[in-house]
Amino acid sequence: MSIEGDAHEDRSAAGADDAAMAALRELPGARMLVFDRELRFILSAGRPLEQGTAGEALACGEGAFIGDAFPRSLWKLIEPLCRSAIDGETRSREIWSADDSRSLMVDVGPLRVDGPTGQAGRASGRAAVACGVAVIVDVTARRAADGPARHSDDHFEQVFERAPIGTGLMDLDGRWTLVNRALCEITGYTREELIGRGFAEITHEDDVGSDVEQYAQLLAGAIPAFQVEKRYVSAAGETLSAILSISLVRDGEWAPVHFIAQLQDISERKRLEEHLRHLADHDPLTGLRNRRLFEHDLRLQVARCQRYGEQAAVMVVDLDEFKAINDEHGHKVGDDTLRAIATALARRLRETDVVARLGGDEFAVLLPHADEQGATQVADGLTRVIAACSVDVGDVVVHPSGSVGVAMIGERTVSAEQALVDADRAMYAAKRARAAAAVV
Secondary structure, eight states: OOHHHHHHHHHHHHHHHHHHHHHHTTSTTEEEEEEOTTSBEEEEEESOOOTTTSOTTSOOOTTSBGGGGSOHHHHHHHHHHHHHHHTTOOEEEEEEOTTSOOEEEEEEEEEEOSOOOHHHHHHHOOOOEEEEEEEEEEOHHHHHTTGGGGGOGGGHHHHHHHOSSEEEEEOTTSBEEEEOHHHHHHHOOOHHHHTTOBGGGGBOTTTTTTTHHHHHHHHHTSOSEEEEEEEEEOTTSOEEEEEEEEEEEEOTTSOEEEEEEEEEEOHHHHHHHHHHHHHHHBOTTTOSBOHHHHHHHHHHHHHHHHHHOOOEEEEEEEETTHHHHHHHHOHHHHHHHHHHHHHHHHHHSOTTOEEEEEETTEEEEEEETOOHHHHHHHHHHHHHHHHHOOEEOSSSEEOOOEEEEEEEEOTTOOOHHHHHHHHHHHHHHHHHHHHHHHHO
16 A cells, blocks of 8 residues: 555544544533543543533643543542443442532443453453543533522422433332433423333333343342443334433331332433444445454454364455556545445445455455355455446546455464465465466
């Protein structure tokens, strides 16, 4: 790949990052912070909070310690939440400053990017925590409307109704007996529609019963409360993600009376996590997997072949004379060519096959359950598919060509890295053969 191609790819990635940042800045009244395991900033975006609530006058730049962006009194309360996120926990809490002048709703959770790594990851089957995400909303104005209600039990109903988190009481059969306005707004149901309805009725079918064990422990007195992340179905039929917190009220004789449920909608945060995950795993120009994700998939395939005797193939696809297309027609035509080829490759392959852009004008393909004859046929087909691509540049039509190298994967394959090197060498051999044939 040429230096010009590298620079242009960087500009494309930067453009995607700028678009993502623009989307993050549209978060209504919220500040989103992404931080690494050392609690240092990776990203800070969204609506600025009022100066003094999250230290807007202080540095929030990449690599800066996140604690320096908060007044010390608030950071003492926020730090345990952030460290919980790095440990894989999802937590939310309303935090007041020492003088009761500021109130922040802090919602934190882990961001998992890679596949399961390490002994703990393999044992649980869950992806490793790459970083933490915090969404902070200044709710001072909203809570100020409660006046003395925060300090007075006489105003319980007013506080309950105005609470920013969806809250309700349930009987021991799981039916709503009391709900507040926020719960109605989250679910889309009216108060009348929720009262008497079972909580399970608005829970996503795949998540019904996922917390049965926690309820049993709560009723038995083994735990005082529990918190889980679940999906629910709104009145409009849309799926939403929320953090559910459940506690139990008992009478003077320790008999269970009713449950207190709090529901906090985190759908927007989940969408942001997915967007960040996509940016980390996919090529911004073509939408295909990037090298990092492809190499992860390749390592898994090599491990299956070594352990279970599966057969597979890996291919490296390189465009011929792509630099000439960029030099003669400009980088926009080069980008259009790469997108057209990416689409053509994806359409030619099976749903179980994996295609990625390694960088520049180089692509890679992984064929699970493929023998040598089948892999050779696919390689020939991809060569024809590339040649059939055309990009209209106005006065002429660009017809690219490409060379494909194949390496088989089996029980004796040493590593994913070696398989990719073998495919790369085969690609260059095919390129030399094509050039020699053209001379003749």
